Amino acid sequence: MKKIYFDYNASTPLAPEVVDAMQPLLHDYFGNPSALHWAGKPVKEQLHNARKQVSELIGCTPSEITFTSGGSEANNLALKGLYFKNQHKGNHIITSTIEHPAIMNPCKFLEKVGARITYVGVDQFGRVSPEEVEKAITKDTILITVMHSNNETGTLQPIKEIGEIAERYGIAFHTDASQSVGKVPVNVNELKVDMLTIAGHKLYAPKGIGALFIRDGVELEPLIHGAGHENGMRAGTENTLLAVGLGKACEIAGTPFGKIKELTDYFWNQLRDEFGESVVLNGHPEDRLPNTLNVSFVRRVGQDILDKIPQLAASTGSACHAGSIELSPVLKEMKVPEEIGMGAIRFSLGRYTTKEEIDTVIKSIKEIL
Structure with missing residues (x-):
């Protein structure tokens, strides 16, 4: 059996077109994009074009795109930046119980420095209720952050509905769309979001590059202070090579x-x-990412199945510790029974997946079970 990759939600390979676009930056364009001479100007043009390409995908202006080192930094900039710049207006943030650690851990950090966080639960499909989000709003609420789609189950969240609520109350709204961008249409104006996170390695760009959409008028405190790069949002000479890849x-x-x-x-x-x-x-039967299939083999252990197919790259929804099974926080929040959740496997397909590979995996699982 040849190696089969069904873990595109974890990371994607570089698209050949992306590799080709980055080549000139490895050879010809080496100048600092802030320099005004012949070596800097063409690099600045490459950077501007990359920013334009990103903005066109999500429906914003190039000036509203800030390049980061990835989705985690973008999320940290959105949450910490908004809090530290606006804490004089209030200290309350609303999020969900199924967020990625790149949201959960910044929230836990902000709780240590004075923020009050409300964690809204989900239904059996892993969806957040807009009504519950609205109920959680107080006079001190300054930010709502809910992921666009869940990385484990692929369930899509009602972002537009939550965005309309945030807009009505005048509250900043952020969504982590790391898993969504490139898989489903994402438009920041239709979704009514003020900030949106992109992670390059989830859509066939390199690791180490991401972006944060920051709507004009939203004020953030930068995480990195220095010479004022990226419209003052992220100091440090821009990584034009990786930005071009993301673009x-x-x-x-x-x-x-x-x-x-x-x-x-x-x-x-x-x-x-x-x-x-x-x-x-596991997850919503219809409103989920088109590439994500999180399934449980009842009364089986997902990792045991994958261990018997070493050529298959996929992820499980539970962890084994000294003979006991611990479900992922997402499956726990969805109240998936242990005899079902312990057999969870996330298959995430991608641009280079074939029907023949699926048939091979089905055959292997059948032989095991």
Whole structure:
């Protein structure tokens, strides 16, 4: 059995077009983009073009894009930057109980320095209720942050509805769209968000590059102070090489939406045909990322199955500790029973997934079970 990669939600390979776009930066364009001479000007043009490519994918202006080192930094800038710049207005932040650690841990840090955080729960599909978010609002609420889609189950959140609530109350709204951008259409104006996080390595760009959309008028305190790069939001000479890679990835994003959904649906239908009620879908049956299939093999252990298919790269929804099974925080919040949750495996497909690979994985799982 050849190696098969079904872990695109963890990280994607570099798209060939992205590699090609970055090549000139490795050879010809070495100047500092802030320099006004012949070596700096073409690099600045490359950086501006990359910013434009990112902005066009999500429907904002280039000036509203701040390049970061990845999704985690973008999330930290959004949360800490908003809090420290606006804490004179209030100290209350609303988020959900199923956020990525890149949101959860900044929230825990902010609690140590005076912030009050409300964690809104989810239903059995892993969806946040806009009504519950609205109920949590107080006169001191300055920020709402809810992920666009869940990295484990792929469940899409009602971001537009929450955005409308935030807009009505005059509260800043951030969404971590690291898993969504490049997989489903994302437009910051339709979603009514004030800040949005992008992670390059989730959409066929390099690791170490990301971006934060900051709507004009939103004031943040920078995490890194210095010479005022990135409109004063992130000091330090710009990483033009990786920014160009992200820009190209954004330019070519979106073309395989339909194909990947067809493959994911085929995969799920094959699993149901083979295993019937012994396999359960985790997450929303329809409102989820087109590439993500989180399933549980009932009364089995997901990691045990993957251990017997070493050529397959996929993720589990539980961890084994000294013979005991601990469900992921997301599955716990969804109140998935242990006999189901312990068998969870996240298969996340991508641009280079084939039907033949799915058939091979189905065959291997059938032999094991």
